[in-house]
Amino acid sequence: MPAAESYPDELKYHPEHDWARIEGDEATLGVTWFAQDALGELVHYEAPRVGSTVTKDESYGEVESVKGVSDIVAPLSGEVLEVNQKAVDEPESINDDPYGEGWLIRIRMSDPGEIESLMGADAYRAHVAEQ
Amino acid sequence: MVPFAGFEMPVQYEGVIPEHRAVRRDSGVFDVSHMGELHVDGPTAQAFLQNMLSNDLDRVADGEAQYTLLTNEQGGIVDDLIVYRLAHGQFVVVVNASNREAVFGWLKDREPRGTEVRDASDEYGLLAVQGPQSLERLGLGDAPAFTHAMGELDGVEVMICRTGYTGEKGVELCCSAEDAPLLWDAVVARGAVPCGLGARDTLRLEVCYPLHGNDIGPDTDAISAGLGWACALATEFTGVNELRRIREDGPARKLVPFVMDERAVPRQGMPIEGGGEVTSGTHSPMLDVGIGMGYVPTTAAAPDNQLVIDVRGKPKRARVVKKPIYRKES
Numbered sequence: 539m540p541a542a543e544s545y546p547d548e549l550k551y552h553p554e555h556d557w558a559r560i561e562g563d564e565a566t567l568g569v570t571w572f573a574q575d576a577l578g579e580l581v582h583y584e585a586p587r588v589g590s591t592v593t594k595d596e597s598y599g600e601v602e603s604v605k606g607v608s609d610i611v612a613p614l615s616g617e618v619l620e621v622n623q624k625a626v627d628e629p630e631s632i633n634d635d636p637y638g639e640g641w642l643i644r645i646r647m648s649d650p651g652e653i654e655s656l657m658g659a660d661a662y663r664a665h666v667a668e669q
Numbered sequence: 670m671v672p673f674a675g676f677e678m679p680v681q682y683e684g685v686i687p688e689h690r691a692v693r694r695d696s697g698v699f700d701v702s703h704m705g706e707l708h709v710d711g712p713t714a715q716a717f718l719q720n721m722l723s724n725d726l727d728r729v730a731d732g733e734a735q736y737t738l739l740t741n742e743q744g745g746i747v748d749d750l751i752v753y754r755l756a757h758g759q760f761v762v763v764v765n766a767s768n769r770e771a772v773f774g775w776l777k778d779r780e781p782r783g784t785e786v787r788d789a790s791d792e793y794g795l796l797a798v799q800g801p802q803s804l805e806r807l808g809l810g811d812a813p814a815f816t817h818a819m820g821e822l823d824g825v826e827v828m829i830c831r832t833g834y835t836g837e838k839g840v841e842l843c844c845s846a847e848d849a850p851l852l853w854d855a856v857v858a859r860g861a862v863p864c865g866l867g868a869r870d871t872l873r874l875e876v877c878y879p880l881h882g883n884d885i886g887p888d889t890d891a892i893s894a895g896l897g898w899a900c901a902l903a904t905e906f907t908g909v910n911e912l913r914r915i916r917e918d919g920p921a922r923k924l925v926p927f928v929m930d931e932r933a934v935p936r937q938g939m940p941i942e943g944g945g946e947v948t949s950g951t952h953s954p955m956l957d958v959g960i961g962m963g964y965v966p967t968t969a970a971a972p973d974n975q976l977v978i979d980v981r982g983k984p985k986r987a988r989v990v991k992k993p994i995y996r997k998e999s
Contacts, residue, residue, distance in 0.1 A: 579686045581952035582934050582959070584983075600981075602934050604685040604952050605867060607981075626932070 540633050543571050549637065550653060551662035552613035554595075557637065560653060565614050568641040569601065569632065572666045578603040580629040585621040585643065592616060592645060594652050599642065601632065614652050616645035671866070674766035676703040678866050685867035689954040692835055692872055693997075696800030698861040699869055701841070702849055705769030705790040707762040709776065713783030714758050721776060722752065723891060723912075725901035729754045734815045734832055736899055739772055744890040744908035744915060748772045749881050749899075751832055753817055763795075765881045794849025798861050799839030799872075806859045809840065823855035834869065836876030836993060871951050874960060875995035877926045883937055884924055884948040884962055893920035893964070895992075923970040924948065925989045927978075929959035933985040935978050941965055942977040942984065955995045965989070 549557040555573035559566040574580065582602040592598040597609035598618075622641050625632055632640035647653075657665065670677045679700075681688060691697045709718055719726040724737035731754055739747040748768040753761040764772045769790055776786045804811060807822060809829065817830040825848045833839040844852050857863060870880070879885045885894045890908075892900070892915040902913050922945065929935060935950030941963050950961030965976065969989070976987040 578681070579684055581957075582932055584933070602952070604871060604954070605680065607934070607936070 540575075541571060541635060543575070544637070545570065545659045545663050545666070546637055547659045549659065550613065550656035551659065551665075552595075552611060552656060553665055554611035554613075556611055556613045558613045558653075558656065559637075559641075563647055563650060564619065564644060565616065565647055566641050566644045567613060568636055569610060570662070570666075571636050572669070573608075574601075574633045574636050574640075577601060577608055578605055580632050583625050583629045583632065583642065585626050586618050588618050588621055590618050591648070592618060592643070594649075601629065610642065613656055614645065614647055615649050616647040618643050619646055620644040673866070674703050674769070676766070678703065680867045681865040682863040685865070685871060686954045688862060688864040688868035689871050691862035692800045692837055692864060692868065693955060694801070696798060696803040696806050696839075696861045697864040697868065698853070698856045699797040699799070699864050700794075700849070700853060701797050701869075702794040702846070703766040704795055705764040705766060705772065705788065706793050706795070706843070707764065707773055707776065708787045708789050709760040709762055709784060710758060710787075711784040712758050713781050714760055714785075717779075717781050717784045718752060718760060718762075719904065720906055721779065722750075723900040723906055723909075725904055726752065726754075727904075731756050732816055732818060734817055734830060736815075738891055738896060738899055739775060740891060740900075740906060740908040740912070741887055742908050742911070744892070744911040745887040746881065746885045746889060746891060746894065746896075747775055747887055749879065749885060749896070753830065767882055792846055794844050794846050794852065796842045796844075796849070796852055796856060797833055797835075797839065798842060798856055799833045799835040799837045800861070801838055803837070803839045803861065806861055807840065807856070808859075822852065823859075825852045825855065827852065834878055835872040836878070836995070837872075870949075871954055874949050874951055874962065875953055875955060876993040877962060879924070879962070880949055889924075889964075890915055890920070892916050893922055894924045920967060922964045923967050924962055924964055925970045926962050926992055926994045927960070927976055927987045928953075928956070928990050928994060929961075929978075930975075930986040930988055932959070933978070933980045933983075934959045935961040935963075935980065935985075935987065939981075940979045942979065943969055945969070945976075947978060953995060959985075959987075960994050961987075
């Protein structure tokens, strides 16, 4: 079942519809409900390699529906510690649970100061309302 | 909604994948009113069309239909179309929306004395009702594929054609343009799931039906495209000598279906290593893998041959398969 629209308060948001859950110097990244809803049922997640680096505001992977492909933009910079293999094997988990089972990567942040530039849930909800 | 050939067309209603599965398992309905309908009438119409079209029209009786090609001098495909024989000297030709003007112009320019070609596309609505339960849902008895008859469905006068573009049993219902909304509502009320252009594309690709503009076109010949079966090379039609030569020599490249061996979705225009290009690609909702068709050198065209497709800079493995890519388990 597709998830209901939500933007959890404890997450940080990037305007390109990505979220970050900060845990010490690590962060878990994913795409928001809005992003997965716009893309439709996902059929492929092209993930980065563990050990590679991702750069804030740049693409680190792709998600693809039957209709088309979309870059995934990194909300923060860092080294990839883990890729969610479940999202690779069952991309529909990104639709079903975008903030839970459908997370995409976990990184060690290289510049935690970047967090300051991200939006809180209220600001992101306002951003989505303008789309 | 997307603009397409002068129509506003829905890509999807509920979603491409659920619509696709509805057609494979039960039934779905597509509004394909954008397709063109040409009337070709007159005492010389039969001979004229036999001379213009690749297939053998003389094998088509009243109430029958035939898949055929309008070819150019090079054997290239101006359009692929279905010709319906209503009666002696009375034909309807259903053409791709994007080629409506090209086909009409082509035929009109060559129209002989005793034939009249008329573009009647704006007069008709066309709904495709497809799926294993489609005939039952419509209360229709079975009929052989590529036949047609006049009838009535829930008060709407329709021409019922046992044709389609999904690989499933089904019909295409042609009605007057003004009755089309009524017919749509009646078909949906009977339980057919509304389907958009997205599912139409994934369904046809799973069964390897070529799409004009993607897989075939004026620069691709019918033999290389695997449509030799729709070319009666013993008859005379435009480009037949070129097609006979290609058949004799063997085509240099062939349109082949393939399945990805790695997770990736092939798309139109992606290069195939060793020379070649993807002409159609998608994710198969039934097989849950990337699938596609593309032209490859004949030496690489045999089933099970490994291909490597350049998916936005990343090489991904695929393998040539036999048609169709998806076959219903029986």
